[in-house]
Amino acid sequence: MKPEGRKQEIIQAAAILFKEKGYSAVTMRDLAKAMGIKAASLYNHIQSKQEILSTIIIDLAEEFTYGMGQIVSSDEGAIRKLENIISLHIDVTLRNADGLASLNNDWMHLEEENLLYFEKMRQDYEENFRNIVTKGTVAGEVKPYNIEIMVFSTLSTLRTLYLWYPKQNNIDAAILKKDMISVLLKGVI
């Protein structure tokens, strides 16, 4: 197998360890042991521990940025856009739940360039989310509650999906989407 394949294996193993203990608490020896090799050998495939973290986080952040771009530029209504955001988070979570732990909890350990790039993407994402909700309230599609609270409460649930989903026993993606849309948008009472 080509070196790139091995690199991806290392990144995947690292994502699992980072999810369990956090970036700072995982040593290159831990990661090497998980791969069945010695720590020094890792450096034939990756440049640094930092490179592993930034690959995990930036790839995911770009995925969300792309997905949000598609949703924003569509000509759907606010509610349909919110449903599509929920669907986006569920899709990404099913594909890479481990990596999302780093995106949520270890982004602050990114270094200068990537840290700024990440923070910009996250800020833009939240801004787009807020705009959709605001337009929804103006159009009368969304209840006139406090915008910040609506954005925060929805987004915090979507961002934490990665912790919850793996504990469910192979819940079907389509059913999950349907139920999550009901609970997040229509409430529980």
Place this chain on the structure above:
Amino acid sequence: MKPEGRKQEIIQAAAILFKEKGYSAVTMRDLAKAMGIKAASLYNHIQSKQEILSTIIIDLAEEFTYGMGQIVSSDEGAIRKLENIISLHIDVTLRNADGLASLNNDWMHLEEENLLYFEKMRQDYEENFRNIVTKGTVAGEVKPYNIEIMVFSTLSTLRTLYLWYPKQNNIDAAILKKDMISVLLKGVI
């Protein structure tokens, strides 16, 4: 000032640093610098870095355990109990937002005894939450959606309040409670 007062100052300073970088990434030298003393001096007030973490987390976990006990043993209906849980989380968040970061993200760095104690409290808390929602659906007070999704979506928002609340400009606690109850229970559309 008595030694206990100084100890509390250290724990408070540590909570802020743990919130910013996580337990593992904060060194005793970082903490000492924040306190304006040398690392060795910290050990006249605390026994270990681990003691700081367990104090922060266990105190908060016991606070939630006590609050949930009060709510469960009351004879209110399911909806009123859910409102009281939301109120409990907001009260604790306003009082100790920094410590909640450790409770949420660094509990896995607790050592044997305290780790088991914490995990037991968290499991019991979730179980109580689930029972309230389940009884609510049976009584027809709560919509018959997937229980796990309703519990998860509400709890994930409440657990993440510590990240969001400090960014709001002195939002009034009473208004926050009212709006949060509306959004979490009645939905946004």
Place this chain on the structure above:
DNA sequence: GTCTATAGTATGATAGAC
């Protein structure tokens, strides 16, 4: 592509002076 050996630095914590 993996290994052993090791450089250079950082860590949590202790001993003992003031």
Place this chain on the structure above:
DNA sequence: GTCTATCATACTATAGAC
């Protein structure tokens, strides 16, 4: 109650053999 000095250990990363 804080300091300086230090211990023992652990960390990321590199050099060079196989």
